[in-house]
Amino acid sequence: xxxxxxxLLILPLNVYPSFYKMEVWEVLKGKGEPKYFxxxxxxxxxxxxxxxxxxxxxxxxxxxITTPEKNVRDVxxxxxxxxxxxxxxxxxxxxxxxxxxxENSIPVAxxxxxxxxxxxxxxxxxxxSAYNAGTPxxxxxxxxxxxxxxxxxx
Numbered sequence: 001x002x003x004x005x006x007x008l009l010i011l012p013l014n015v016y017p018s019f020y021k022m023e024v025w026e027v028l029k030g031k032g033e034p035k036y037f038x039x040x041x042x043x044x045x046x047x048x049x050x051x052x053x054x055x056x057x058x059x060x061x062x063x064x065i066t067t068p069e070k071n072v073r074d075v076x077x078x079x080x081x082x083x084x085x086x087x088x089x090x091x092x093x094x095x096x097x098x099x100x101x102x103e104n105s106i107p108v109a110x111x112x113x114x115x116x117x118x119x120x121x122x123x124x125x126x127x128x129s130a131y132n133a134g135t136p137x138x139x140x141x142x143x144x145x146x147x148x149x150x151x152x153x154x
Contacts, residue, residue: 036048060079064078064101079101125144129143
């Protein structure tokens with residue numbers, strides 16, 4: 001009996017990341033976004049879904065977590081670690097506490113990531129850097145390298 005209880009407690013940890021990926025897929029399907037794009041810097045063809053998936057993996061390893069930001073009076077929410085201030089700027093109308101639920105945080109985070117991708121003309125390095133730091137910067141090149149490595153491996 002304890003073994004079954006243990007398995008039931010562990011199972012959701014393995015199931016949730018794929019659920020979040022499905023949620024990202026549903027958001028992208030509904031947006032009518034391009035399925036693929038060419039990064040002007042690397043000249044590689046990338047999938048929009050894989051780009052978002054790479055961001056999610058680097059941000060939270062696909063887990064739904066809430067993280068206080070260092071030196072900022074804000075919190076990051078969900079698998080894509082969207083900040084409340086950013087979500088509100090993107091038109092999120094509900095309370096910040098509702099961003100704790102992936103079904104609320106994923107759509108607004110995907111919308112933000114896609115907006116940055118378009119703004120930076122599908123340059124993965126610049127848009128990933130902007131997603132992480134607010135503006136493209138050289139200071140977070142380790143983050144950008146992780147996103148690029150994951151994107152290349154998918």
